[in-house]
Amino acid sequence: MHRITAHILLVVLLLTTSPIFALPPDTTPVPGGIAIIKLPADIDPASARYRDRKVLITNKDSENTAVIGLSLGTKPGRHHLDAKTVQGKPLTIAFSVNAKDYEEQRITIKDKRKVNPEKRDMERIIREKKSINTALEHWSDQDNVVVTFRRPVDGETSSPFGLRRFFNDQPRKPHSGLDIAAPEGTPIMAPAPGTIINTGDYFFNGNTVFIDHGQGLVTMYCHMNTIDVAPGARVETGDVIGKIGMTGRVTGPHLHWGVSLNDARVDPMLFLPARESSKP
Ligand SMILES: [Zn+2]
Numbered sequence: 001m002h003r004i005t006a007h008i009l010l011v012v013l014l015l016t017t018s019p020i021f022a023l024p025p026d027t028t029p030v031p032g033g034i035a036i037i038k039l040p041a042d043i044d045p046a047s048a049r050y051r052d053r054k055v056l057i058t059n060k061d062s063e064n065t066a067v068i069g070l071s072l073g074t075k076p077g078r079h080h081l082d083a084k085t086v087q088g089k090p091l092t093i094a095f096s097v098n099a100k101d102y103e104e105q106r107i108t109i110k111d112k113r114k115v116n117p118e119k120r121d122m123e124r125i126i127r128e129k130k131s132i133n134t135a136l137e138h139w140s141d142q143d144n145v146v147v148t149f150r151r152p153v154d155g156e157t158s159s160p161f162g163l164r165r166f167f168n169d170q171p172r173k174p175h176s177g178l179d180i181a182a183p184e185g186t187p188i189m190a191p192a193p194g195t196i197i198n199t200g201d202y203f204f205n206g207n208t209v210f211i212d213h214g215q216g217l218v219t220m221y222c223h224m225n226t227i228d229v230a231p232g233a234r235v236e237t238g239d240v241i242g243k244i245g246m247t248g249r250v251t252g253p254h255l256h257w258g259v260s261l262n263d264a265r266v267d268p269m270l271f272l273p274a275r276e277s278s279k280p
Pocket residue numbers: 159175177178179255256257
């Protein structure tokens with residue numbers, strides 16, 4: 001009996017002490033990926049900018065590392081991070097972005113209005129786009145941002161990030177998130193600590209929640225059946241924020257999970273530990 005208790009304790013300890021907190025993901029300098037750049041010791045980390053935007057900085061053993069989101073529209077080639085030394089001297093750190101080919105995907109949507117919206121839908125779509133962009137580009141100062149995520153839903157990846165999409169044979173924007181299929185009502189969990197910055201019911205995205213994790217790292221959850229959190233609420237890793245649904249433009253119940261970093265939509269898979277991202 002005691003031995004079993006000890007075993008359970010050990011398992012719990014192992015689970016709670018997994019060293020995933022401040023470790024940045026691996027560098028994947030491609031469009032839709034993340035560039036990881038170690039900052040020289042004399043750089044003021046708060047001064048770091050990529051395309052005039054502040055970037056996320058992690059700190060481990062007094063070493064600062066910039067974690068830079070690269071949008072799908074990023075041109076392969078030389079890019080640079082602008083910064084200042086602690087004495088205020090400007091400095092640029094160059095890095096290369098490599099090309100990446102994403103596959104094509106063709107989807108048939110029965111509700112044609114969701115592919116070719118009517119005039120009266122357009123006003124709503126434009127208004128919603130502003131609100132969505134405001135949430136995704138949100139910046140909040142916060143130390144020790146958790147950049148390793150837990151998978152938000154127990155389910156299979158049904159559509160990866162970056163696919164070049166055609167809806168009813170018409171070209172549309174590339175897939176800016178990762179889709180996880182699961183039955184309606186399956187709980188959706190926060191992948192890391194954060195604050196709910198917005199929720200809403202959108203024309204394309206359906207019921208949606210935005211979580212601010214700090215320093216320009218924002219995650220987005222779409223097509224939800226129910227939303228179980230309100231703006232301003234603090235969430236911890238694993239807290240339920242809502243349930244899987246099929247609201248908005250969908251072909252079946254799934255979560256569209258988006259990750260925005262310095263206002264670039266990046267591949268959510270890059271934030272999952274290898275064990276979780278290897279799931280199909
Ligand atoms: Zn999606």
